[in-house]
Amino acid sequence: MKQMILYDIGEDVFPMMKQESLLFHALPTVKDCVGCFSCWIKTPGSCCIKDRCNDFTKELSTIDKLIIISPITYGGYSRNIKAVLDRSIGYLLPYFRTFHKETHHQMRYDKQFAMHVYFYGPCEQDEKEVAKQLVDANALNLNTREHHVHFYNDVNDVYEVLL
Amino acid sequence: MRIALLNGSPRGKNSTSYYLLEELSKSLQHQDATIFTKATLPSLCDCLKELDVLVLAFPLYVDSMPASLIDLLDVIKSTGIHNTKLKVYAIVNNGFYEAKQNHVAISMVWNWCKTCGFQKGYAIGVGGGEMVRFAPLGHGPEKNLGKAMQELTKHICEKQSVIDQYVEPNFPKFLYKVAAHYNWKKQIRSNGLKPKDIKRKL
Numbered sequence: 115m116k117q118m119i120l121y122d123i124g125e126d127v128f129p130m131m132k133q134e135s136l137l138f139h140a141l142p143t144v145k146d147c148v149g150c151f152s153c154w155i156k157t158p159g160s161c162c163i164k165d166r167c168n169d170f171t172k173e174l175s176t177i178d179k180l181i182i183i184s185p186i187t188y189g190g191y192s193r194n195i196k197a198v199l200d201r202s203i204g205y206l207l208p209y210f211r212t213f214h215k216e217t218h219h220q221m222r223y224d225k226q227f228a229m230h231v232y233f234y235g236p237c238e239q240d241e242k243e244v245a246k247q248l249v250d251a252n253a254l255n256l257n258t259r260e261h262h263v264h265f266y267n268d269v270n271d272v273y274e275v276l277l
Numbered sequence: 278m279r280i281a282l283l284n285g286s287p288r289g290k291n292s293t294s295y296y297l298l299e300e301l302s303k304s305l306q307h308q309d310a311t312i313f314t315k316a317t318l319p320s321l322c323d324c325l326k327e328l329d330v331l332v333l334a335f336p337l338y339v340d341s342m343p344a345s346l347i348d349l350l351d352v353i354k355s356t357g358i359h360n361t362k363l364k365v366y367a368i369v370n371n372g373f374y375e376a377k378q379n380h381v382a383i384s385m386v387w388n389w390c391k392t393c394g395f396q397k398g399y400a401i402g403v404g405g406g407e408m409v410r411f412a413p414l415g416h417g418p419e420k421n422l423g424k425a426m427q428e429l430t431k432h433i434c435e436k437q438s439v440i441d442q443y444v445e446p447n448f449p450k451f452l453y454k455v456a457a458h459y460n461w462k463k464q465i466r467s468n469g470l471k472p473k474d475i476k477r478k479l
Contacts, residue, residue, distance in 0.1 A: 146345045147338065149288045155464045158477040172479045188388040190341045190381075193351055197344035207476060208461045210373075210454045217373040217454070223478060244384040251340035251381055 117179035119276075122194045123269055131277070135181075136173060140194035144201060153204030159222060161201050171204045175223040179230065180258075183272055186233040186265070189244030205256070218255050226259040232276075234269045278329045280310040280433065281321055285335030285346035289314065293409045294334035297368050297426070300414055301332065304430040318349055325358045330366065330433055331395070333386060336406060337371035341382045350389050359394035364436050366398035366429065370406030372457075374450045376443035377402065383441055399432070399439050401425050405446035405453055407460075418448040 119128060122140035131137070144167035152162035153171070161168055174180065184195040191199065206219035231249045233242075246263050253261035266272050282302060286292035295312070302310045313321040335346050342350070367386045369379040379402035390397050401422075403409065408418055415423025425444045432439060446453065462472040 146287055147343070149286070149292070149336070149338075149343075151464075154475065155461060155470075156468050158465075158470075158475050159479045175479070187347060188350070188385040188392065190347075190385050193344050193347040196339070196341065196347055199339045200344050203339065209458055209475070212454075216375055216378070217450070222476065240384075241388050244381060244388060247384070248340055248381045251378070255340060 115178045116176060117181060118173060118177045119181045119183065120195060120198060121181075121183040122185070122192055123183075136177065138170065138173075138198065140192075140198050143194050144197050146197055147200035147203070151208070154208040159204045161204055163201070167198055167201045170198060171202050174202060174205045174227065175225060177227050179228045181276070182229070182231045183269070184231070184233055185235045185269075186237045186241055186245055189237075189241040190248050199252075213254070216254075218257075221257050226257060229253055229256065229258045229261040230264070231262070232264045232266060232272045234266045234272050236267060237265070278308055278434075278436075279324065279327055280305060280308050280330040280332065281324070281328050282310055282312045282332045282334065283321065283349065284312060284314050285333055285343060285349065287338075287343050287345050288336075292336065293370050293403075293406050294336060294368065296410055297370070297403075298332065298334045300426060301368075301430065301433075304427065305433065308434065315345065315349060318352060322353060322356050322358075325353065325356060325363070326360055328360060328363050330364050330398070330436065332366045332368065332433070334368040335370075335382075337369060337373075337379055337382055340378070341385055354389070354393050361394055361396070364396045364398045364438070365390050366433060367400035368403065368429075369400060370403035370409065372405075372407050374404050374445060374453050376404035376445050379403070379443070380441075397438060398436075400441045401429060402441060402443040404444065405448065407457065408446050408448065408453065418446040420447045421445065 118136040120138045184191040209220040211220045249263045282298040284295045286294035383400040412419045421444045
């Protein structure tokens with residue numbers, strides 16, 4: 115089983131998992147998506163911004179499991195994690211599909227991955243509720259096989275669970 | 278009354294968000310309303326203490342705010358200025374038809390407000406964002422949005438909060454989809470590729 119871990123802290127801890135996982139460290143921050151839609155209509159499937167995030171989308175199409183570890187930020191991902199996710203829309207097609215009467219994008223790839231999101235840091239209950247809704251929406255739009263959301267006060271607790 | 282409008286679109290001036298802020302600024306003609314961007318954020322932070330109203334406008338990126346906007350919100354938060362009289366409003370648009378798909382991003386704005394100690398105004402969630410500039414606000418497919426923007430102007434002037442509004446184009450959903458698909462094919466052809474290239478797998 116191939117898994118990818120997208121994380122933004124703890125560089126010393128994750129190399130231990132390198133043999134079994136693809137690691138994507140969100141720091142230093144990758145360049146922000148500029149909303150040009152090149153990944154749909156100029157270089158379909160790949161982002162036109164050339165940096166280390168360029169292959170992220172392609173890798174998503176090969177994995178069985180995506181693990182995201184992010185500090186909870188206003189009920190969502192941190193700025194650094196989100197910069198990587200914003201660059202991934204080439205994983206989808208620009209075309210629409212209708213699912214449960216709602217518009218979503220059609221999939222570029224047939225393979226589906228499972229999505230596990232670990233939010234850490236102190237937060238209030240309403241932030242947790244929003245974060246759950248966010249991951250539900252992501253899972254629907256990314257057509258994931260399954261998805262799970264977890265909350266921990268401290269990032270070390272996340273490492274303990276994963277290692 | 279001092280009003281700041283913050284454009285959270287990575288497309289800058291060439292964005293639906295900027296267009297809507299410009300329209301809002303015009304209708305707030307007797308007020309002191311300035312549009313700020315990433316480049317002018319320091320001056321927004323400088324006047325944060327004196328602000329009465331802040332309006333955020335941004336597109337939905339991967340079900341929430343664009344990363345670059347989270348960055349701006351982090352900067353505003355880090356000033357530590359708890360202007361408790363500041364009322365925040367938001368205009369969030371997405372490329373899907375359903376305006377409700379903006380609701381997570383809107384909730385995140387309110388979480389940010391709470392963290393910063395600002396007051397919650399209300400938000401307009403806009404569906405069919407790609408169409409917004411097809412017709413003048415208040416006309417044709419943008420009839421509902423024009424009305425919502427007029428109400429927003431009025432509510433801002435009175436610093437009122439109402440429940441979040443969700444606005445979809447006055448245009449059938451199936452036609453929106455047809456038009457979008459047609460448009461993608463047209464655009465890929467103009468880039469010298471064929472429609473089948475859109476579905477390319479890497």
